[in-house]
Amino acid sequence: MAAKRKTEVDTSTEEKIKQAARKVFSEKGYFGTRTRDIADEAGINLALVNYYFRSKEKLFDLVMQEKVYKLFGTIVPILINPSISFDAKIDIVSDSYIDMLIENPDLPIMVFNEIKHNPNSFGVKMQLGPLFLESSFFKQIKERNSSIDPLQFVLSIIGMLVFPFIARPIFVNMGGMNKEVYIEMMRERKKYIPIWVNAILDAK
Amino acid sequence: MAAKRKTEVDTSTEEKIKQAARKVFSEKGYFGTRTRDIADEAGINLALVNYYFRSKEKLFDLVMQEKVYKLFGTIVPILINPSISFDAKIDIVSDSYIDMLIENPDLPIMVFNEIKHNPNSFGVKMQLGPLFLESSFFKQIKERNSSIDPLQFVLSIIGMLVFPFIARPIFVNMGGMNKEVYIEMMRERKKYIPIWVNAILDAK
DNA sequence: AAATAATTTAAACAAACGTTTAAAAAGGTT
DNA sequence: AACCTTTTTAAACGTTTGTTTAAATTATTT
Numbered sequence: 468m469a470a471k472r473k474t475e476v477d478t479s480t481e482e483k484i485k486q487a488a489r490k491v492f493s494e495k496g497y498f499g500t501r502t503r504d505i506a507d508e509a510g511i512n513l514a515l516v517n518y519y520f521r522s523k524e525k526l527f528d529l530v531m532q533e534k535v536y537k538l539f540g541t542i543v544p545i546l547i548n549p550s551i552s553f554d555a556k557i558d559i560v561s562d563s564y565i566d567m568l569i570e571n572p573d574l575p576i577m578v579f580n581e582i583k584h585n586p587n588s589f590g591v592k593m594q595l596g597p598l599f600l601e602s603s604f605f606k607q608i609k610e611r612n613s614s615i616d617p618l619q620f621v622l623s624i625i626g627m628l629v630f631p632f633i634a635r636p637i638f639v640n641m642g643g644m645n646k647e648v649y650i651e652m653m654r655e656r657k658k659y660i661p662i663w664v665n666a667i668l669d670a671k
Numbered sequence: 672m673a674a675k676r677k678t679e680v681d682t683s684t685e686e687k688i689k690q691a692a693r694k695v696f697s698e699k700g701y702f703g704t705r706t707r708d709i710a711d712e713a714g715i716n717l718a719l720v721n722y723y724f725r726s727k728e729k730l731f732d733l734v735m736q737e738k739v740y741k742l743f744g745t746i747v748p749i750l751i752n753p754s755i756s757f758d759a760k761i762d763i764v765s766d767s768y769i770d771m772l773i774e775n776p777d778l779p780i781m782v783f784n785e786i787k788h789n790p791n792s793f794g795v796k797m798q799l800g801p802l803f804l805e806s807s808f809f810k811q812i813k814e815r816n817s818s819i820d821p822l823q824f825v826l827s828i829i830g831m832l833v834f835p836f837i838a839r840p841i842f843v844n845m846g847g848m849n850k851e852v853y854i855e856m857m858r859e860r861k862k863y864i865p866i867w868v869n870a871i872l873d874a875k
Numbered sequence: 876a877a878a879t880a881a882t883t884t885a886a887a888c889a890a891a892c893g894t895t896t897a898a899a900a901a902g903g904t905t
Numbered sequence: 906a907a908c909c910t911t912t913t914t915a916a917a918c919g920t921t922t923g924t925t926t927a928a929a930t931t932a933t934t935t
Contacts, residue, residue, distance in 0.1 A: 522923075586844035623867065633783050633834075663827065666875075707891090
């Protein structure tokens, strides 16, 4: 099969299935998704799912690996980079991470679900040690406030960033809040996070 | 041989099934749970699940209603109570909510999952409007800092409290952290939250 | 054009699923 | 005891599930 050019959209059957899988797995989870749902969403014959990806589980692992990378792979390299200042890290992460989550609101709940249910699966293989051990970010936190527990602090930053998207269904699905209103709220949030992070570090 | 127990534990079949359902649904979710899993966990015959609860879905709704009440019903009455001061609210919630979450670490991810997947189900019927509208808590936030958006602020508090339990599988299941170490970390966290909440409110 | 390979299709497969059945066992009442 | 109700059981029910099959179609190579 000849490779398509960059500018062209990949409309191959394989890609159609992958995109459908991304959507359906995100919405319904692994056990809530039927192979037939993916086939229908992709508009292709049922057998093609197994023809291209061998099994539902293999396809899920593939999608999950993408998702895990999206959730962690975008934030970890920034935080562990020693040549980026602490303040710059907070600014960059607040801005880009919230943007990414606005585009992928189902991402956190999907990934945390999978890690809980299947912590050693192929799709979840990712080394998070670098962030939580002797990383540059931890040192920078210590420099700013030596009395703080860096792990507690990191849990709070990530929580402030990610939790609103985990709680999103309470507002959007359950509470009837308009999606656009919620997105605007998340955009507003970008301004608050750096201020609050600094307030926490200067506390006590 | 048959010595009477001090505490009257309900060992009825109905209660055994309910307890098994609480455990298995929490661990595997609705679609990941088979009726046979619940029967095995309860140590009873498969047909008894339907005999006592009519259907898997009815049993799930029952369990979910308990869970939703546990997650929201313990925190909302405190926050909307006008006769409790702001500082006292933060102290009470930090302490009791983290204690409750230590006992029920799977609770948040289970409830958010269900609300996302089935926002209008019977088990999820709970009015959260009182908290987010004209509640005493919102007024108290405004009194402390008139320039802050109360909803953004509440999202941060709840996020700081709840998110560590949503991310728990990353540390405990995936990262290999000892459960007791994690619990101790959450106990430590009780001290941080009120300090950080006040720091956020005094910021800028 | 003929031959070969890759893709797509409709149909079927065995296993697993939630649920039901009908009979047996246990408990209670008279 | 006999009778009736409640609980428990093993087995089976009809669907749905992920997956496979074998033939049909399309694409590529010779």
